[in-house]
Amino acid sequence: MGRPPSPLLSTERIASAAMELVAATGGFTMPDLARKLHVSPSSLYNHVAGRDQIVELLRERAMSEVQLPDDQPDRPWTAVVADLLRSYRRSFARYPRLIPLLTAYPVNSSHAMQMYNVLAVTLRRAGFGPADTLRVITLMDCFVLGSALDVAAPDEPWHSGEEVGPEFAAALATGIGKDDRADDAFEFGLAVLLRGLSAEA
Amino acid sequence: MGRPPSPLLSTERIASAAMELVAATGGFTMPDLARKLHVSPSSLYNHVAGRDQIVELLRERAMSEVQLPDDQPDRPWTAVVADLLRSYRRSFARYPRLIPLLTAYPVNSSHAMQMYNVLAVTLRRAGFGPADTLRVITLMDCFVLGSALDVAAPDEPWHSGEEVGPEFAAALATGIGKDDRADDAFEFGLAVLLRGLSAEA
DNA sequence: ACCTGAACACCGTTCAAGT
């Protein structure tokens, strides 16, 4: 009781502990977090405005792992975009259980903004106008977010008692047991996307 | 108190009330739900196993609005897929606030299964093998889910204090104030997807 | 069979009290 000689907590330590909890259990509660940090729940509020801010810190953590390319105008724009989207998705796929937490809030991180800037510059170079640039970025966001969610999906995605037709059953059979099913599907989707966009640009 | 002459509740009435609450407020709690139904919270458990089952009922409601085409092998497969994805996405975009609730659980509805069956049959007709069929369906799911989430995103998606480059700013400017921005982006993405897939098939 | 009220174990958050 009373304040300790040097602080037990910090925003960083709280974020790290929350990240570990999400990775391990798929979520976090303030009591859990406090227990993990050997601290009382109310102590957290000395460093953090509330639970929502912690979620925001986690988003920053994930987002900051996205590798932004230094401007290399000699590489084809499709290669630049492909690398960026791979990194974008990998950053969130690393913490798949985090994504359902994030979808409830809007994007607001500074690193995200940098990423969108890089994308916009690259797409402009590819010949897209401003309106199409917004559409393309939206498409990429939808695709990456959806793909990251897919990583969190259960291994056997559909096994209700419903009738599965032979065509769908055959398709499902190619995926079961493969632990890189989601990665594989992402690479496929990425190729489809870039092919479709190349025709446009 | 004691049981009423005719039941006050039913699974359907509970689901409808929950749907209205989600549409109005973006979520629901058991006490809220009970209040809306003029009933005690504990009464709900006579008709429903718990909150999770109610969420599942909401998923069914949204999913059952997806229009499945009767098999028309004379239409081009891209047209069949386009209509299906539009309906799929519209069904969830109708309740955008619902989507963050749904992402936490796996898909398990019978109508969903029917939809996947139709997709698998159509893709097979288009010439996709079983493995690619799974990849394409995954891609479509990611895209539709992501797009539905996009509908729920705030009108001004990014307005942090960060630096917005001129290219991204120009792109953003084309979207602000347009209430059909998400619809427009979806149609664009759908076209890109189908163009990319046509090259594959 | 179906509704109620009391009860339980939880949650996020606040705040006076300590050093």
Place this chain on the structure above:
DNA sequence: ACCTGAACACCGTTCAAGT
């Protein structure tokens, strides 16, 4: 400045008690 314990208003769920 920073931690604590008690307290508050909430949540989902259970269950004996009623008819």
